[in-house]
Amino acid sequence: MKKMCVVLEDREIRDNPFTPDMFRIVRRYPLTNDVNFYQARPVDVEEALKFDYKPGQFVMMSLIGEGEAPFSLSSTPSRPGMLEFCIRNVGTLTSTLHGMKENETVGIRGPYGNGFPIDKMLGMDILIVAGGLGAAPLRSLLLYILDNRDQFGKLTYLHGARLPGEMLFREEFIQLKDREDLNCLLAVDKDDTGKWPYKVGVVTELFKDLGPVDGKNTFGVICGPPAMYRFVTPHLVKLGIPKHQILMTLERRMKCGVGKCGHCAIEYLYTCIDGPVFSYWDVLHMKEIIGRGVSDKTIA
Amino acid sequence: MMILKMKKEDLSTFLDAVKEWGELWGPTKKDGKVSFSKVDSLSQMDLKATRTIIPPKKFLYPPRFTMFDFDENGYVERTGDVPKRILFGIHPCDIHGVVIMDKLFLETYNDPYYRERREKTLLLGHSCIPDEKCMCIATDTDFIAEGFDLFFTDLKMSYLVWVGSTKGHDLIRMKPELFSRALDKSDILNYTAYRKWKNTQYKTMVDFTGMPDIFELGYSSQVWDKLGDKCLSCGQCSMVCPTCNCYNVVDDVELGSIEGTRDRFWDSCMFREYSLVAGGHNFREKRADRLRLWYTHKLQAYIGEFGKPACVGCGRCVATCPVDINVVTVADALKEQEVGK
Amino acid sequence: MTRQSPKVGVYGFTGCAGDQLMILNCEDQLVDLFGATEIRSFLMAKSDNHEGELDVAFVEGSISTDHQEKKLKDIRARSKVLIAIGGCACVGGPQAMMVGDGKWEERFKKVYGNAKITVAKPNEAKPIDAIVKVDIYIPGCPIDKSEFLNAVSKLVAGKHPYLYQFPVCNECRWKENPCILYAGKFCGGPLTKAGCGAICPTLGLPCVGCWGPTDDLNVTSEYQLLKEKGYDPDEVMKKLRKFGGAKLAELVKDIEKKGAKA
Structure with missing residues (x-):
């Protein structure tokens, strides 16, 4: 096996950036009826601790004979040795992946993308807003901050899901509600169980329960379905968070992950190398990003 | 840069000699099909042909090729099977195109497939006569100062030969007696006369000044919808453009086994499937949006980043699009646009 | 390889049978094809055919009688994956070129006169997805050998075929x-x-x-x-x-x- 990519900056450390390394699926269980949780580590165990990455980065995952697609990492580099993913069964590759069992192998190369600007976020308050599958990359950031809790200010985590049964990492997040060092607020659009003890309503409803926010010293971080950005961003702006401190992570089709294949282009930027984390200020310059017809009037 | 002089009648001898380094390829014309083909000698080439249908990017990055062989244990890179080639007769615009491709494929992450082909392909440029579709004068790509190994400027009686690389110099050294350093005043006069004459040959006039701003102003212009209604989404513009690099990747398996290949093939942002993500959401469902992306990349984004357009003025889109959507018509339409709401 | 060979059926409706012929024309790969799959039913190729549960059904031809419609629904009901092969199955084929002009009965009469058709009730030719859900389309008139084999190879390996969607x-x-x-x-x-x-x-x-x-x-x-x-x-x-x-x-x-x- 070839040398693994050690840090993002060392882009030329590998001879062929397209060669996947083989990873073994060591755990796999359903999070909801169409989203599975996966843990994977290199087949070559010696390489496991060398795989370093930043929260917000992604990898290209190959299923032999099926193809390759990008997936964001849900695990945190502060707990090395194992990569974690939560993956929805939506396409050809993910449906094959969902049919795979523990101990089977997949190809992985990366990590790719800019990730969250952790250096700039140190010492700041962090307000994370996750919707649906958006929790996948944001869990990486959340766990990273919890593992380095003293390096950040106030931490708030808002998470919205359609139904209680569709909330990713539900039990894990409910447990976080007991912690003193973060404010974890959960909401479901609709409670079909009748037993949901927390907020019922869209994720933006949670902003009412926030309490005081020191906007200038806060980083707001959003990930969720396209429509969510439109609804959540105005709330963050209203809290006084500067536009360059509102971060969004975006999803696009990708065939390379390294700025060659063109698929993830958004106007003049590539999601894979210029993103997937963009600030709201970047986004304002990319009219195509959240959808046609979105102007300052609707999102600022 | 080193410039040498060569008698015109010696070119054939020179090309015969350099075949020792690798296969000789040049522009040929057969049944209306102008392409770079493998040839035995200069006599099979058509140096008067203005543009090949597909630019020389096909040598550095073929329409479809295998990246990996795989089995259940993993992926094994497929490189090393590329022949050494000498491409003779490449025009300045196409060399500019290669220089842009070099940026895309060799900077940041280095693409080993492109790199291998680039290293095994020598570019021997040749001066050209612009036709009615050429517009390299507007994109500042009518002459070339980098990216080639040798460049031959035809001055009727003789060639002036620019030596652009050590590999190019090595070719010269295979037949040094054909080249001379004895350049005189008449060469300067002939060369300046040639440049002056070339400048008068252009018929397609297009002005790309201020394009990034014009694109920004015209983002919501109805021009895009009108062009979108016309566009056939055939993707030809991407295939023939020297600076279109987009590709798709697919795994194929052999019958009754899990062994197979991972192939890469040319793709186009004009295709509906291009921006489609799993789950069915398409970021560019409308043809107008896809067209805008294509032209934004050529005439706005690249200028913003590198100060010049990612259009090399070769005129291939002009000579290909059945419904007349090309850099000239798009730039003109945008400039005379009515900005939509 | 531990994967079981998929049970396959190949069926033809209204068409020239050229796509089935093309499968049989995969001479160099035919042995591999029959080895990698368990062909349960392929009327054009063999005589002992068994109509039961299938992993993959390949269907050629358009649907132009009520009898065919019934048979197609039956194939769909017992197949995990149903694949339309050839232009007739995919889009209706040349026999559907006038579809929807409201003059089908007129045309029918022109060809068949007043002849009584008793075998089945004829209808205007339809592609098979007008009747049942189709999972994969392998187009062509006839289909291309390598495109077909490529798709079959993927299916046998338990993967999804990829076919060019662009023009x-x-x-x-x-x-x-x-x-x-x-x-x-x-x-x-x-x-x-x-x-x-x-x-x-x-x-x-x-x-x-x-x-x-x-x-x-x-x-x-x-x-x-x-x-x-x-x-x-x-x-x-x-x-x-x-x-x-x-x-x-x-x-x-x-x-x-x-x-x-x-």
């Missing part, structure tokens, strides 16, 4: 052909799925569209273009509809609605 113009440029349409002559390329390797244009002939329409075709623009180039609108319409089947018929109606024809 044949893409492959045509890969072959470095000059554009026929650009030269002002009729060519169905921009409307037609790739996969054939652009055989016709490579031989200097226009694309007649036998791979069927793409999912993203702009038939209005092509129609207008050809009209501008001096083609007779009725002729263009005939050419476009030859292999376009039911799908193109819908789009052509659109042109008429928009008044592009006038």
